[in-house]
Amino acid sequence: MSPTPPARATGGTPARPPACSRCGRVAPPGSGPFCPYCGRYLAALAWVAEPPPDGKPRPPVRPRFRYTGPPRYREVPRWGFPPLPWRAEPEPEHVSPLERARRIAHPLDVLLRVTAGVAVVAGLAEILRYVLLVLSRSDALPAGPVAFSDAAVAFGGWASLAGLVGCGVLIVLWTLRAREAAAERTGTVPDRPAAAVVAGWVVPGLNLSLPGSLLAEIEHAGLDRPPAERPRPSRLLLAWWAMWGAGVVLGVVAFLWSFRGGVQAMADGVVLHAVLDLLAAATALVTVRVLRHLMALLEPPRPVRREMLVAVRAPGPAAERAAGGATVAP
Incomplete structure (x- = not known):
């Protein structure tokens, strides 16, 4: 794409300066390419897409990186393979x-x-x-x-x-x-x-x-x-x-x-x-x-779990007066 300048008027009459896109005022003739009121550039640009010279799209160019040697680390890497010897097949587990x-x-x-x-x-x-x-x-x-x-x-x-x-x-x-x-x-x-x-x-x-x-x-x-x-x-x-x-x-x-x-x-x-x-x-x-x-x-012995049932009985009036609270009986 290439910018093209705006078309000019013909017939001997000078072209009217364009209005400023920022302040909306029209600059007096001879004021230059910048707006005398706000300083914005007044020349308008129209972007036109043009095909390549040969008519075929060009593939994107991939950047080529130059080999600079093996990677270097500031610290010892935490990743990697475990430090074990090479084994063709896993060792059989011991079966009792x-x-x-x-x-x-x-x-x-x-x-x-x-x-x-x-x-x-x-x-x-x-x-x-x-x-x-x-x-x-x-x-x-x-x-x-x-x-x-x-x-x-x-x-x-x-x-x-x-x-x-x-x-x-x-x-x-x-x-x-x-x-x-x-x-x-x-x-x-x-x-x-x-x-x-x-x-x-x-x-x-x-x-x-x-x-x-x-x-x-x-x-x-x-x-x-x-x-x-x-x-x-x-x-x-x-x-x-x-x-x-x-x-x-x-x-x-x-x-x-x-x-x-x-x-x-x-x-x-x-x-x-x-x-x-x-x-x-x-x-x-x-x-x-x-x-x-x-x-x-x-077979190996298994742990025996015993359940103990605890019964909570309501205390009588005499027990409340003697102990001053509830009584729990197994």
Whole structure:
């Protein structure tokens, strides 16, 4: 934009001076570009926008700054990264043995209940097979019930076996973590190595006594009894120990009975498998109760809050005269 002066009159007549924009008076001819009354500049300017010479708008010019080196501060900056070494990945947090035992206890609880249900199905399938064996003594059986019985026995047997193997692996891992949590609770060191604990659950003969001893030691530590004192298992643990031992012995007997031949031996084997399946289901349910019992003992004690109820009684006339005020009785 450029200022242009105002247009002048033509025809020989001098142009009339413009009126002052401040005071409104007209200056006499020959007074100059300034108002003789107030001194304001009288020449009016008209601003006219003109396009650039080439007809294209020019982009704004960005100022270029010259590099003067790294920044300088008068004081030590308060911001920045923490003075820590470079780590490719965060360090794993320390997980306590109790937390590890808690992580194993939940899936073990679920798997034990599922295995108990499957074992009940296997036991009922064995009972159905025995009933069909009894009925086949006098007459031939249709193919439908026999095929259903065989399928139910096969499903129950393999499913219960898979459940028992899974429960066995989890309960061994849980025992290792639970005994570490018990030792940490009492401030002691486990006297048995991990290999001895695994052998106590797996090796025939040892699995009759060592699992009960391990659980009794965990219960002993959870009850905050002296470490030097002999563990005294609870009734629940003794019942589980008896059912566990009976199941192990009955399993060995059923396995050896399968090598006998004859119709009567086959019928007796069916009865043994039915009893073994039902006993395994009952043992799995009792194991769930033992697991919850021991986990509750290993949990840290919570503070007990007691509420005290205070009753405020209205004082009688004699008490007011004697004490001169109200009496608060607990």
